[in-house]
Amino acid sequence: MMSLWQDLRFAARVLRKNPGFTAVAVLAVALGVGANTTIFSAVNALLLKPFSYPNTDRLVMVWEKGLDGSFQRGSVSPANYAEWRQQTNSFDQLAAYHPQFFNLTEGDQPERIAGVKVTPNLFAALGVDAERGRTFAAEEGEAGREQVALVKHSLWQRRFGSDPDFVGKTVRLDGKTYTVVGIMPKDFDFPWGTSELWVPLAFTAEEGRNRFSHYLQVAGLLKPGASAEQAHAEVGAVAERLRRQHPDSHAGRTAFVETLTASFTRGSRMHLTILLFMVAFVLLLACANVANLLLVRASSRQRELAVRAALGASRARLVRQLLTESLLLALAGGALGLFLSVWGVDFISQGIPPTFTQYIPGWKNLRVDSTVLLFTLAASVLAAVIFGIFPALQATRTNLNESLKEGGKSGASGGLRGNRARSLLVVFEVAISLVLLACAGLTIRSFVGMLTADLGLRPDGVLTMEMALPRAAYPEKSQRVAFYEQLVARAKALPGVSEAAVVNFLPMSRSGTSSSYFEIEGRPAFEKGREPYAEWRVVTPGYFEAAGTPLLEGRGFTERDDEQAVLVCIVTESLARRYFPGGATGQRLIVNKDEGPWEIVGVAADTKDEDFDVEPELGFFRPMRQDPWWAMGLLVRTAGGDATALAPAVRGELRALDPELPVYNVRTLRDIVDETLSTHRLMVIMLGFFALGALILAAVGLYAVVSYTVAQRTHEIGIRMALGAQGGDVLRLVLWQGFVLALAGLGAGLVLALLATRVMTSILQGVSATDPLVFGGVSFVLGLAALLACYVPARRATRVDPMVALRHE
Numbered sequence: 132m133m134s135l136w137q138d139l140r141f142a143a144r145v146l147r148k149n150p151g152f153t154a155v156a157v158l159a160v161a162l163g164v165g166a167n168t169t170i171f172s173a174v175n176a177l178l179l180k181p182f183s184y185p186n187t188d189r190l191v192m193v194w195e196k197g198l199d200g201s202f203q204r205g206s207v208s209p210a211n212y213a214e215w216r217q218q219t220n221s222f223d224q225l226a227a228y229h230p231q232f233f234n235l236t237e238g239d240q241p242e243r244i245a246g247v248k249v250t251p252n253l254f255a256a257l258g259v260d261a262e263r264g265r266t267f268a269a270e271e272g273e274a275g276r277e278q279v280a281l282v283k284h285s286l287w288q289r290r291f292g293s294d295p296d297f298v299g300k301t302v303r304l305d306g307k308t309y310t311v312v313g314i315m316p317k318d319f320d321f322p323w324g325t326s327e328l329w330v331p332l333a334f335t336a337e338e339g340r341n342r343f344s345h346y347l348q349v350a351g352l353l354k355p356g357a358s359a360e361q362a363h364a365e366v367g368a369v370a371e372r373l374r375r376q377h378p379d380s381h382a383g384r385t386a387f388v389e390t391l392t393a394s395f396t397r398g399s400r401m402h403l404t405i406l407l408f409m410v411a412f413v414l415l416l417a418c419a420n421v422a423n424l425l426l427v428r429a430s431s432r433q434r435e436l437a438v439r440a441a442l443g444a445s446r447a448r449l450v451r452q453l454l455t456e457s458l459l460l461a462l463a464g465g466a467l468g469l470f471l472s473v474w475g476v477d478f479i480s481q482g483i484p485p486t487f488t489q490y491i492p493g494w495k496n497l498r499v500d501s502t503v504l505l506f507t508l509a510a511s512v513l514a515a516v517i518f519g520i521f522p523a524l525q526a527t528r529t530n531l532n533e534s535l536k537e538g539g540k541s542g543a544s545g546g547l548r549g550n551r552a553r554s555l556l557v558v559f560e561v562a563i564s565l566v567l568l569a570c571a572g573l574t575i576r577s578f579v580g581m582l583t584a585d586l587g588l589r590p591d592g593v594l595t596m597e598m599a600l601p602r603a604a605y606p607e608k609s610q611r612v613a614f615y616e617q618l619v620a621r622a623k624a625l626p627g628v629s630e631a632a633v634v635n636f637l638p639m640s641r642s643g644t645s646s647s648y649f650e651i652e653g654r655p656a657f658e659k660g661r662e663p664y665a666e667w668r669v670v671t672p673g674y675f676e677a678a679g680t681p682l683l684e685g686r687g688f689t690e691r692d693d694e695q696a697v698l699v700c701i702v703t704e705s706l707a708r709r710y711f712p713g714g715a716t717g718q719r720l721i722v723n724k725d726e727g728p729w730e731i732v733g734v735a736a737d738t739k740d741e742d743f744d745v746e747p748e749l750g751f752f753r754p755m756r757q758d759p760w761w762a763m764g765l766l767v768r769t770a771g772g773d774a775t776a777l778a779p780a781v782r783g784e785l786r787a788l789d790p791e792l793p794v795y796n797v798r799t800l801r802d803i804v805d806e807t808l809s810t811h812r813l814m815v816i817m818l819g820f821f822a823l824g825a826l827i828l829a830a831v832g833l834y835a836v837v838s839y840t841v842a843q844r845t846h847e848i849g850i851r852m853a854l855g856a857q858g859g860d861v862l863r864l865v866l867w868q869g870f871v872l873a874l875a876g877l878g879a880g881l882v883l884a885l886l887a888t889r890v891m892t893s894i895l896q897g898v899s900a901t902d903p904l905v906f907g908g909v910s911f912v913l914g915l916a917a918l919l920a921c922y923v924p925a926r927r928a929t930r931v932d933p934m935v936a937l938r939h940e
Contacts, residue, residue: 142456152428153460155831156421160464160514161471162824163417166410168468168499168507169475174407175502177399181392181493183318185258186352190391191359193225193349193366198383199661204394207349208380209334210342211373215349215386218369221362224256224352232762233304233328234601235290236791243599243795244286244304246328247321256352257321264298264313267331274338277331280309284317286327304330306603322348322395324489342380350391363388382659395492401893402814408890409567409821414510416563416825418518420832421460423556425518427839429453429526436526449527457519458512465511472507473499482813484806486796525552553836554872557829561876561917562883564822564829568909569884571815571822573895576905578815580897581808587738587747588638589679593800594774594781595637598792599762608694611759614788619671621784622767625777629770632674633755637764638738640796640803649751651710652719652728665706665749667722669758675735677766678800685716685733692754698726699757701733703750720751729753743807743896766800774799814894826913829876830920837869838924848928858929865928869921876917877910 146153184190193215195205207227216225228249235242251267260266262284271279280302282291291297301308309330320326332347353362370386429436436449480488480497488494605611615633622631636645648662657663672688675681683704692699700720707715711731719728729751737747755763767777778797785794841848848861888900898905 139455139459141452142459145456146459149428152424153463156424156460157464157467159417159420159424159828159831160461160511160518161467162828163410163414163468164461164465164507164510164514165468165471165475166413166821166824167510168472168503169479170403170406170410171506172472172476172499172503173399173479173497174403175500175506176496176498177491177493178392178396178403180496181396186256187391189223189353189355190256191351191353191362191388192391192394193351193362193386193388194394195345195370195384195386198385205384206345207347207386208342208345209339209347211386212347212349213339214369214373215366218372219362219365221353221357221365222351223354224252225349226250226253226256226351227332227347227349228253228322229332229347230322230326232599232795233330234306234599234791234793235328236303236306236601236793237290241791241793242290243597243793244328245323245325246304246330247326248332249329250332253321253350256350258352259316259319259321261313262316264311266313267329271331272333274333274335277333278307278309279312279331280304281313281315281329282311283315283319283327287314304328306601318495320495323492324495342377351388359388359390378659383661399491402810405570405891405894406814406817408887409570409818412563412567413821413825414514415517416560416567416828418514419556419560419563420518420828421457421514422518422522423553423560423832424835425453425457425522426525426553426556427835429522432526440527446527450523453523453526454515454519457523458515461511461515461519464514465507468511469499469504469507472503479813479817482816483809487806487809521552553839557833557836557872558876558879560829560832561873561913562880564825565877565880565909565913566884566887567818567822567825568913569880569888569906570891571818572905572909573888573891573898573900573902574811574815574818576902577895577898578808578811581743581811584739584743584897586639586804587680587736588800590639590800590804592769592771592774593677593679594767594769594777594797595640595764595800595803596778596781596794596797597637597762597764598785598794600789600792602761604789605761608759611761612693612756615671615755615759615763617788618765618785619673621788622765622781623673625767625780625784627769627772627777628767630673630677630768631766632671632677633763633765634671634674634678635669635760635763637766637803638678638680638800639740639807640764647722650721652721663710663749665703665751667700667751667753669753669755669760669763671755674752674766677768678738679768680738681736683734683736684714685731687733688752688754690756693756696757698729699732699754700729701735701752702731703735703747704737705747706749706751707731707734709749743811764796774801826916829913830916833869833873833917834920834923836872837865837921838927840868841865841924841928844928861929862925865925866918866921869925870918873914873917873921877914880913881906881910 182190193207194203195207195211196203197205209227212225212227216222219225226249228247230245230247233244233246235244249267251269251272254260254266261281264281266281267279271277282297282302287293287297294300298311298313301310303309315329351362353359366386366388370381370384373381374384439449440446476497476499480494600611600614605614619631619633622628645668646664646666648664650656650662670688672690672692675687682701684707685701687701688699702711702715702720711718715731715734718731720731721728731751735752737750740748765781767774767781769777782794782797785792851861884906885901892900
């Protein structure tokens with residue numbers, strides 16, 4: 132223990148005497164460890180521990196999917212859910228839920244609350260109990276007995292003032308009275324962070340037999356000892372039997388099981404995997420940089436080490452001393468890196484709007500906690516071993532006779548092996564830097580493509596808001612049509628408004644969408660299970676003008692397109708191009724055989740969805756008079772000026788029509804687009820930061836090696852200049868030596884980058900993973916940085932005085 136303390140004191144003294152070297156090494160380690168700690172914090176919160184339920188390791192999701200890959204995670208019909216409950220043995224509990232918004236009209240100010248309809252056994256499956264009161268009883272899942280509710284702690288505090296006697300009281304939801312039976316804990320947010328209210332999901336006998344309406348999501352708790360694979364096999368077998376027994380409703384469908392964590396983290400997994408991949412490279416690059424610096428420094432310490440060896444120090448003792456110095460460097464860098472990661476985690480948490488992150492499980496846990504601290508310590512120690520062991524072994528391979536000669540060259544015993552090691556490290560640094568720059572370049576080009584892409588709409592100057600009419604207050608279609616048409620008329624009459632319309636799902640928002648299979652009248656029916664399907668929206672006349680979506684063919688909707696008129700629709704450009712290359716107007720689609728065919732009266736330009744898919748989704752639009760929904764979104768386009776300034780006036784018109792109707796998600800269409808781009812923007816910034824750090828580290832490493840080479844070759848350069856060599860000759864000689872290393876690194880980096888960027892295909896939009904412009908550009912930038920790093924020591928070499936160099940030797 133005493134010798135270890137001596138090693139630590141000596142290491143600290145040595146590092147203190149070389150502040151320049153120490154500062155550069157500590158900063159390099161801090162960059163590598165800090166980047167890894169930041170991303171690990173996100174991985175820990177979003178992938179490793181997104182849920183804190185007692186039964187997380189046994190919780191699974193059960194999904195339907197198309198056999199032809201047409202959809203991957205489909206919702207479930209009530210009848211299918213019942214079949215799974217009856218015909219499987221792997222589940223302790225199998226629960227269903229259906230997210231839904233509720234209009235809470237208790238009190239003076241109506242409010243739209245995100246809630247969930249759940250089967251009573253969901254809370255037993257999750258292993259969660261109420262903070263106050265109780266969860267649902269089994270009988271409350273029966274039709275006619277479901278008028279009870281659970282509220283979240285936050286809603287209880289915010290809306291009901293933490294009333295200690297709140298359990299047992301009633302609330303008004305969508306015009307119906309519910310008795311509050313419990314208050315859920317503040318950290319309970321299944322299935323999303325927005326959820327603040329839960330009511331029982333009860334099926335009537337007819338609803339329970341429904342095999343065509345797929346709207347349920349199913350979560351299961353595996354029995355102890357049962358595996359997800361076993362449950363998957365059972366569910367798949369039930370799905371196969373249902374395909375045989377009910378071909379009309381189950382053709383082309385199967386089912387599968389995956390863990391709850393895998394289901395809810397799939398959106399974050401790819402982005403975080405790529406970032407982990409990148410920061411691991413940054414750490415390796417930092418280690419290579421510090422290792423190179425240590426090799427250079429070890430060459431100047433050959434005589435010191437030789438003296439210690441001559442006085443009896445073993446090679447193991449010398450290696451331990453050098454590793455102790457490396458450990459101190461790593462711990463200092465790790466401490467600084469931890470400080471940087473606190474800033475980095477805060478930057479990530481603030482980089483995406485709350486309206487987006489509330490749908491990301493575990494986001495609220497994003498912070499530097501004890502697990503992250505342990506990771507930082509482990510990363511620092513690992514870095515010390517990586518960058519310290521090879522220089523230590525290299526430095527202690529000492530020729531005592533040569534090193535102790537009075538006139539021996541400092542570092543001469545490093546020999547060819549030491550030069551080769553430093554050169555290989557530089558090649559490695561340049562190669563890794565090129566990989567990081569290529570990944571960042573592809574991401575940036577993809578993001579720029581998103582910014583400049585034709586969205587199929589004009590988002591500037593459009594105010595949006597959402598609302599939902601209570602079913603009890605507006606049961607008739609005519610009531611809903613009248614309300615929304617009055618709202619549009621009042622909004623259009625406001626000063627500064629050029630157009631207004633309503634739509635059931637706002638464009639580019641994550642409020643959802645509807646999709647239906649369709650057939651084409653007059654053509655052979657599609658094969659069962661392979662029918663095409665399209666997303667569809669319900670809109671009022673003027674929607675395309677309000678959204679800024681061009682009509683490419685035919686006409687828009689008018690007030691004459693009501694229930695008494697011929698059923699009509701407008702299809703998107705992609706649907707028309709695929710199925711009606713000769714012209715879509717006048718053709719007829721069959722979506723619901725009970726309704727009859729819909730005549731196509733127009734073709735609208737494709738619009739981007741919230742995922743910015745390169746290949747647009749097929750879609751069509753229906754007139755609101757023929758299919759009035761309860762929940763709709765309002766778009767109000769201004770004639771000029773700030774769209775948000777219209778919000779108070781539009782709210783006033785809504786209150787005049789229905790003072791109890793809550794309005795939510797009031798924002799501009801530009802805000803919706805920016806929110807959609809926020810994750811991509813954050814990815815670009817982080818990858819750009821890591822790539823810039825890699826570029827600097829590679830340049831520093833190359834500069835250090837070339838500078839050391841110049842110092843070692845001072846005598847040779849002096850002789851060359853004494854024999855007539857000009858400054859330009861020396862400059863070219865040194866530049867070429869360094870640039871050869873850079874060229875080797877560029878060659879190796881291109882091969883690695885071509886392999887590495889393939890994993891990014893799924894997050895790139897409008898750019899190939901092997902884009903030649905990106906690869907050529909980053910190669911040029913890295914080559915230029917390498918040239919500049921070599922130029923400074925090369926320029927210094929041209930100033931060598933031959934007489935001084937020869938006299939020194």
